[in-house]
Amino acid sequence: MKLKDQVAIVTGGARGNGLAIAKTLAGEGCHVVLADICRDIDTVPYPLATPEALGKAVKELEALGVRSLGVECDVRSAASVKGMVDRVKEEFGKIDILVNNAGVTSLVPVVDMDEATWDDTLDTHLKGTFLCCHYVVPHMIEAHYGKVVSISSVGGQRGFGMGAHYCAAKHGILGFTKSLAMEVADHNINVNAVCPGTVWTAMMQGLAEYFGMDQGEAKEQFCEGHLFKDREITPEDVAQAVLWLCLPESRCVTGSMITVDSGWTAAAG
Numbered sequence: 286m287k288l289k290d291q292v293a294i295v296t297g298g299a300r301g302n303g304l305a306i307a308k309t310l311a312g313e314g315c316h317v318v319l320a321d322i323c324r325d326i327d328t329v330p331y332p333l334a335t336p337e338a339l340g341k342a343v344k345e346l347e348a349l350g351v352r353s354l355g356v357e358c359d360v361r362s363a364a365s366v367k368g369m370v371d372r373v374k375e376e377f378g379k380i381d382i383l384v385n386n387a388g389v390t391s392l393v394p395v396v397d398m399d400e401a402t403w404d405d406t407l408d409t410h411l412k413g414t415f416l417c418c419h420y421v422v423p424h425m426i427e428a429h430y431g432k433v434v435s436i437s438s439v440g441g442q443r444g445f446g447m448g449a450h451y452c453a454a455k456h457g458i459l460g461f462t463k464s465l466a467m468e469v470a471d472h473n474i475n476v477n478a479v480c481p482g483t484v485w486t487a488m489m490q491g492l493a494e495y496f497g498m499d500q501g502e503a504k505e506q507f508c509e510g511h512l513f514k515d516r517e518i519t520p521e522d523v524a525q526a527v528l529w530l531c532l533p534e535s536r537c538v539t540g541s542m543i544t545v546d547s548g549w550t551a552a553a554g
């Protein structure tokens with residue numbers, strides 16, 4: 286158990302990549318708080334997680350023998366994030382790991398995009414990452430220990446048509462990661478990012494459904510850039526990269542990223 290009795294917050298942890306990350310950390314003995322909005326956002330064209338999904342996820346983590354807590358939290362809101370972080374500090378006493386994973390997406394050309402779609406996307410990914418770090422990092426500084434991992438994307442390294450809002454946010458997370466890493470290195474805090482390629486979660490399934498696409502054909506299309514045609518990137522593949530960035534083995538890695546994209550960006554370069 287490499288993370289025994291550490292405490293992690295995983296945002297957007299009720300399902301998908303976030304839940305896989307939470308379970309992988311829990312598998313190493315880490316107590317995990319899942320912070321998730323658990324309600325829909327008007328500008329997002331597919332359903333987000335529900336309170337029931339959050340409750341089920343907490344039970345799955347507890348079954349792994351660790352403590353878990355589900356908190357309904359909207360990472361776009363400073364008050365909501367502060368309330369969540371205060372509660373975690375009160376109930377668990379410390380925060381060793383923060384995984385900024387909450388995210389939304391949509392496909393809209395810039396000329397057709399309304400302000401609310403831009404704001405909700407940027408606020409969830411980028412402002413959410415800032416707010417969570419703003420409230421969690423002081424506790425890490427006090428403890429002189431911490432690991433921050435933010436989920437960016439292949440969309441943080443290249444553009445996607447109809448994804449300017451998403452790509453702007455994911456590029457922003459990488460700039461934020463490098464800058465925060467510089468600010469907190471003296472406090473023994475590592476700050477890194479993970480950039481997944483296409484993972485067939487509810488996010489991607491929901492997008493395909495919204496556009497009336499056949500799931501199989503949509504998956505093939507969205508995974509077209511992946512070099513390995515005989516395997517699919519799973520949430521567990523993403524989670525393994527996050528785990529490594531939380532382990533002592535990665536102690537000299539900060540301000541950096543791991544790309545789990547089946548070679549997509551290498552080929553695109």
Ligand SMILES: NC(=O)c1ccc[n+]([C@@H]2O[C@H](COP(=O)([O-])OP(=O)(O)OC[C@H]3O[C@@H](n4cnc5c(N)ncnc54)[C@H](O)[C@@H]3O)[C@@H](O)[C@H]2O)c1
Nearest residue numbers: 297301302322333334359360386387388438483484486488
């Ligand atoms: N699925 C992919 O292909 C892919 C690729 C690259 C990066 N990512 C990133 O991985 C992360 C997880 O995505 P996923 O694929 O598991 O999607 P998902 O929709 O299954 O999970 C996202 C979770 O975030 C929660 N959430 C959304 N807005 C929130 C908010 N404002 N506050 C708190 N929680 C909120 C949702 O309720 C949901 O549980 C996202 O940051 C996403 O951009 C996904």
